[in-house]
Amino acid sequence: NFTFFTRLINHHVSLASCRETSSRRAEEQYVLVSQVKYSVTDHLRVRDDWENKREDFQNKLSDVLGTEWTLKDISPIALYPYAEEGYAKERLGSCIENYVDSAIYNLKYFIERYGEDGKSELNSICHAHSLIIDLDDRPEGERVSYCGVIVKEGGVLAIVFSERNLGVNIGSALETQGLLSALNAAPPAPGSAAPMNFAARTSVRRDYDLQIEETRKSFADMLERPDIVLCPNFEANFEKIKAAAEKKGSEVRNDWEVNIGAFTRMYFEGLRSQMRYQKFDDDDMLREGFNEAAEKGEIHFRIVDKMAYATYGEVVLDDGLICLQTQAHNFGTNVDYAAEKLLDQL
Known part of the structure; x- marks a missing residue:
């Protein structure tokens, strides 16, 4: 490991931030990320397969949803500890790319089905306009089997995966029925008094x-x-x-x-x-x-x-x-x- 990744770890998940927020989840993630064996080869693959393409995918996502969205909160270094041997570990950047590409495809289908009103609702409920990929750390009975989607606190749209299943069933992560369930379960957008889901x-x-x-x-x-x-x-x-x-x-x-x-x-x-x-x-x-x-x-x-x-x-x-x-x-x-x-x- 070289100095760049030490700085990257500190940038993404600082222990000071963990103490400040008293977040057990953040502290656990800090420990995991601090132990990452992230080689130069891994970095180059992530750079070529994902980082160099991030902006293009971000523009595609924004075009589909009709307003500016961001992918900057997807952190390869934070995902790496959850990658099992095989595709997710060897080609993490490609894995992220496929998650995002599939999400955009499924969002297009969602909007074709639910129209401009559905798109407006999604943008309102997911008001952070940020798509992330994260471990599903909800209570055990509520977790996805392989992958799925939830709306996290703060209106963040999250592709979630279960433990040891990063990179499994990527294409179904944002399928319409799961997205509907996520939007139904999400709290209303700030300032919204809508009583119905x-x-x-x-x-x-x-x-x-x-x-x-x-x-x-x-x-x-x-x-x-x-x-x-x-x-x-x-x-x-x-x-x-x-x-x-x-x-x-x-x-x-x-x-x-x-x-x-x-x-x-x-x-x-x-x-x-x-x-x-x-x-x-x-x-x-x-x-x-x-x-x-x-x-x-x-x-x-x-x-x-x-x-x-x-x-x-x-x-x-x-x-x-x-x-x-x-x-x-x-x-x-x-x-x-x-x-x-x-x-x-x-």
Whole structure:
């Protein structure tokens, strides 16, 4: 080892910094890095395979995400102690290059699927705009099997690997499902008051907001009430379902977050279908009865703790409101029949 690497070690992980932050993880990393046997050949390979290409990859990443991102926090000297014999140890620079190249490819696919809104969400949640590679040191039950992705404290997007698996399954490190899970689990960006996670917000944006006006207009035409309002109560319902899903033995379906927009829209569409079947659009008396019951001009969907009379879904009148409702564990079940007792309620 030569003097350059001593300076590099001190630059990346100083013991003084460890003491200042009282970080056990940083101290452990300092010990590991201090013991690195990093030869001139290793340095040359890292330089040729990664350091000389870093800026180009950084520009590619920034272009894909539409704003300036950095790769400067990826530290070969800090990763080297985790490299097992073979590819990761012999060609660490190439290993890093492949991680980053794969990440950029997967991010392109993510943006193709989730569009500009998804890109904006990712940039907001990962507000440090820094991509790193690091050991997954979370509690054992939460760690990845080989590699994956998390959003670390401070809004840093991290490709993580499990112990002895640096360089294994590189291509799947930032695949879409793992990235979605990471964005869902991440805290909101500073200054953001968004109560729903990324999956739910995306579902509302794609599966509700873009289509619900046509549904609302059909109610307005049927009831001859142009100002009728549909109230999805997304934030309150999200909190209700989330709380139920976190309970031991929960029966809440595991895909509720990604379907909250579509299912909510379908409850309103189910009411519309029942009203058409019962001829509300042709019968003045039925129309008048509905409008009197819905004196506030609002149709709500809500998650409740206790049902009034049905099992899966129901419609009730509540203080001048028409309310479609279900319980958290039945959300998304038999949505078309939630309003079948509408005439009885009127």
